[in-house]
Amino acid sequence: MPAYRRILLKLSGEALMGDDAYGINRATIVRMVREVQEVTQLGCEVAVVIGGGNIFRGVAGGSVGMDRATADYMGMLATVMNSLALADTMRQEGMTARVMSAISIEQVVEPYVRPKALQYLEEGKVVVFAAGTGNPFFTTDTAAALRGAEIGAQIVLKATKVDGVYTADPKKDPTATRYTNISFDEAIAKNLQVMDATAFALCRDQKLPIKVFSIFKSGALKRVVQGEDEGTLVHV
Numbered sequence: 001m002p003a004y005r006r007i008l009l010k011l012s013g014e015a016l017m018g019d020d021a022y023g024i025n026r027a028t029i030v031r032m033v034r035e036v037q038e039v040t041q042l043g044c045e046v047a048v049v050i051g052g053g054n055i056f057r058g059v060a061g062g063s064v065g066m067d068r069a070t071a072d073y074m075g076m077l078a079t080v081m082n083s084l085a086l087a088d089t090m091r092q093e094g095m096t097a098r099v100m101s102a103i104s105i106e107q108v109v110e111p112y113v114r115p116k117a118l119q120y121l122e123e124g125k126v127v128v129f130a131a132g133t134g135n136p137f138f139t140t141d142t143a144a145a146l147r148g149a150e151i152g153a154q155i156v157l158k159a160t161k162v163d164g165v166y167t168a169d170p171k172k173d174p175t176a177t178r179y180t181n182i183s184f185d186e187a188i189a190k191n192l193q194v195m196d197a198t199a200f201a202l203c204r205d206q207k208l209p210i211k212v213f214s215i216f217k218s219g220a221l222k223r224v225v226q227g228e229d230e231g232t233l234v235h236v
C-alpha cells in the first residue's frame with residue numbers, strides 16, 4: 001500500500017544528462033521511468049514536473065548578457081523537451097502519460113487545464129507538467145509546489161542530486177550533516193539552498209510537505225512512497 005494516494009514528483013533536469021556533458025542520457029531516463037512505473041503499480045497517482053538544466057546548461061553560454069526573462073523562457077522550453085522525452089519513454093515502457101504545458105505551444109503539447117489534469121490522474125495516467133509555472137523569475141521547484149497544491153497532492157517529492165537536506169551545501173562543505181526532518185520555518189530561516197524560498201514558502205502556506213531524496217539511489221522513490229525512512233522530510 002502506498003503511503004500517499006497522489007504525489008507530485010519533481011525530477012532534476014540536470015540529473016537527466018547522466019555522465020554526459022549535456023542532453024538526455026538514454027539509460028538514465030529509462031531508469032527514472034522504471035522507478036516511476038514501480039510506484040504507479042503500487043496504486044499511487046503520479047504527476048511529474050521536470051527541470052531543464054541538462055539542456056539549458058548546454059546553451060547557457062549563449063545566454064550570457066541576455067535579458068533574464070528571455071533566458072528564462074529558453075529554460076522553460078528546455079523543460080518542454082525533457083517532458084516530451086519523459087512521456088515518450090513512459091510510452092515505450094508501457095505506461096500512459098500526458099504532457100501539459102504552462103505556455104501555449106498547442107501543436108506540440110496540450111495546454112495545462114487543471115480539471116483535465118485531475119481527470120487524467122483519476123484515470124491512472126501520469127501527467128507531466130511542462131514549461132514550469134509559465135513565468136520567468138521562477139523555478140521548476142516552484143512549479144512543483146504550485147502544481148502539487150493545485151492537484152491536491154499529499155506530498156511534493158524532490159528527486160535531486162543530493163540525498164536530503166543538509167546543514168550546509170554538502171557539495172561545498174564536507175562536514176555538513178543531513179536532517180531526517182526539518183520544519184519549513186527552520187529551512188527558510190537557515191537559508192538552506194536545496195530548494196528556492198518561493199517553493200518552500202508556498203508549500204509551507206499550503207501545508208504541503210516536501211521530501212528531498214536522491215535521484216541516483218535505486219529504489220529510493222519506491223521507499224519514499226511506501227513511507228519508509230529515506231531522505232529528508234520538510235514539514236509544517
Ligand SMILES: Nc1ncnc2c1ncn2[C@@H]1O[C@H](COP(=O)(O)OP(=O)(O)O)[C@@H](O)[C@H]1O
Nearest residue numbers: 012014160161162165166168169171192193194
Ligand atoms: N542545505 C543543503 N542541503 C542539501 N543540498 C543543498 C543545500 N544547499 C545547497 N544544496 C545544493 O542544492 C542542489 C539541489 O538543488 P537544485 O540545484 O535545485 O537541483 P535540481 O537539479 O534537482 O533542481 C544540490 O545539488 C546541493 O548541492
Ligand SMILES: O=c1ccn([C@@H]2O[C@H](COP(=O)(O)OP(=O)(O)O)[C@@H](O)[C@H]2O)c(=O)[nH]1
Nearest residue numbers: 013014051052053072075132133138139140
Ligand atoms: O516557472 C519556471 C520554471 C523554470 N524557468 C526557467 O527554466 C530553467 C530550468 O529549470 P530548473 O533550473 O528549475 O531545472 P533543474 O534545476 O531541475 O534542471 C530555470 O533555470 C529558469 O530559467 C522559469 O523561468 N520559470
